[in-house]
Amino acid sequence: MGIVWFLLLALGLAAAWAGGDVEGFTKGALDGAGGAVTLAIGLVGMLALWSGLLRIAQEAGLTALLSRAMAPVMRRLFPEIPRDHPALAAMTLNVAANALGLGNAATPIGLDAMEKLQTLNPRRDTASDAMVLFLVINASSVQLVPATVVALRAAGGAAAPADVVGPTLLATLVSTVVGIAAAKVLAPLWRQAPAPAVEI
Amino acid sequence: MELVVEILGAISRWAIPVFLVGVPAVALARGVKIYPAFIEGAKDGLQVGLRIVPYLVAILAAVGAFRGAGAMDRIASWLQPALDPLGIPASVLPLFLVRPLSGSGATGLLAELIRSEGADSLAARIGAVVNGSTETTFYVLAVYFGAVGITKYRHAIPAALAAEAAGIAASIIVVRLVFG
Numbered sequence: 001m002g003i004v005w006f007l008l009l010a011l012g013l014a015a016a017w018a019g020g021d022v023e024g025f026t027k028g029a030l031d032g033a034g035g036a037v038t039l040a041i042g043l044v045g046m047l048a049l050w051s052g053l054l055r056i057a058q059e060a061g062l063t064a065l066l067s068r069a070m071a072p073v074m075r076r077l078f079p080e081i082p083r084d085h086p087a088l089a090a091m092t093l094n095v096a097a098n099a100l101g102l103g104n105a106a107t108p109i110g111l112d113a114m115e116k117l118q119t120l121n122p123r124r125d126t127a128s129d130a131m132v133l134f135l136v137i138n139a140s141s142v143q144l145v146p147a148t149v150v151a152l153r154a155a156g157g158a159a160a161p162a163d164v165v166g167p168t169l170l171a172t173l174v175s176t177v178v179g180i181a182a183a184k185v186l187a188p189l190w191r192q193a194p195a196p197a198v199e200i
Numbered sequence: 201m202e203l204v205v206e207i208l209g210a211i212s213r214w215a216i217p218v219f220l221v222g223v224p225a226v227a228l229a230r231g232v233k234i235y236p237a238f239i240e241g242a243k244d245g246l247q248v249g250l251r252i253v254p255y256l257v258a259i260l261a262a263v264g265a266f267r268g269a270g271a272m273d274r275i276a277s278w279l280q281p282a283l284d285p286l287g288i289p290a291s292v293l294p295l296f297l298v299r300p301l302s303g304s305g306a307t308g309l310l311a312e313l314i315r316s317e318g319a320d321s322l323a324a325r326i327g328a329v330v331n332g333s334t335e336t337t338f339y340v341l342a343v344y345f346g347a348v349g350i351t352k353y354r355h356a357i358p359a360a361l362a363a364e365a366a367g368i369a370a371s372i373i374v375v376r377l378v379f380g
Contacts, residue, residue: 028268
C-alpha cells in the first residue's frame with residue numbers, strides 16, 4: 001500500500017507539473033484530510049451499532065447455530081478431511097463469522113483452522129488443496145451484510161444506504177462459486193509434492 | 201428479470217431492519233442480557249472505527265491531491281474509450297486495482313467516490329458492491345499462510361484472483377441491471 005500511496009502523490013505532482021492544477025493538488029490534499037475525519041465521525045456510530053448487535057447474536061448462540069447448519073456443505077467441499085476432524089469445525093466457524101461480518105473474530109478462528117489443516121498436510125512448507133480452497137473462500141468474502149459499505153453510503157447521504165445489499169449478495173455468490181471452481185480445477189496443475197520419504 | 205430485481209430490492213430493504221429486531225428478539229428469548237452485550241460489542245466497534253481514521257486521512261489526502269492536480273481526469277479520459285462500451289465509469293477503475301492490495305485503501309477510495317460523485321451515482325454504487333463482495337486477497341494470503349509457515353502457495357493466488365475478477369464483473373453487471 002505504501003507504493004500505491006506514493007504513486008498517487010507522485011503522479012498527482014507529475015500531472016500538476018505537466019500543465020495540471022498545482023493549487024488543486026494542495027487544496028485536494030488538505031480537503032481530503034479534513035473530509036476523512038468528517039467521514040469517520042459518521043462511520044464510528046454505525047460501526048458501534050453493528051458490533052453491538054453482533055455481540056448479542058454471539059451470546060445468544062446464533063453464531064454456533066449457523067456453524068451447525070453449514071456442516072453438510074463443508075463436508076462436501078473438503079472431502080479429504082476426516083468427518084470429525086477439528087479442522088472442519090474451525091473452518092465452518094470462520095466462514096460463519098465472516099458471513100456475519102465479524103472480521104475481528106474471524107481472523108483468530110481462521111488461523112486456528114490453518115494450524116489444524118497443517119496437521120493433515122504432508123509437506124509443511126507447501127499449501128495443501130484444502131488450505132488453498134479455504135483461503136479462496138475467505139478471500140472471496142462471503143458476507144451477508146457489508147456493514148462498512150452501508151455505513152459509508154449512509155454517511156455520504158445515500159437515499160437508501162442499504163439498497164446495495166442485494167446486489168452485493170449476488171456478486172459475492174458469483175465470486176465464491178468461481179473461486180471454488182478455480183481452486184478445484186487449478187489444483188492438479190500445481191501438483192502437491194509427495195511427502196518426503198520417512199527413514200525407518 | 202423483473203422478479204429478480206424485485207427480490208433483490210426486497211432483500212436490500214428488509215435485511216437490516218430484520219436483523220436489528222430479530223437478533224435481540226431471539227437473544228431475549230434465550231435469556232441473554234441484551235443491553236450489556238450490546239454495550240460491550242459497541243465498544244469494540246468504536247475502537248475499530250477510531251483505528252481506521254489515520255488510514256482514511258492518508259488515502260483521502262493522497263487521492264485528493266491526485267484528483268485536484270487533474271491526474272485522475274487525465275487517466276480517466278485515456279481509459280474512457282475502452283471502458284465506455286462496457287458501461288463502466290472510469291472513476292471506479294482505481295478501486296478495482298487497489299481492492300486486492302489494501303482493504304483500508306479501497307474503503308478510502310470508495311469514500312472518495314461517494315464524496316465526489318454522490319452516494320447514489322452509478323460509479324459509487326459499483327464501487328460499493330465491489331467493496332462488499334470481494335476481499336483484500338493478498339493480505340488474507342499473507343496472514344493465513346504466514347501463520348503456519350507455508351512459503352509455497354501453489355494455485356492460491358490465481359484462484360483467488362479469478363474469484364476477485366468474477367466478483368468485479370458480477371458487481372458491474374448486477375448494478376447496471378438493478379440501478380441502470
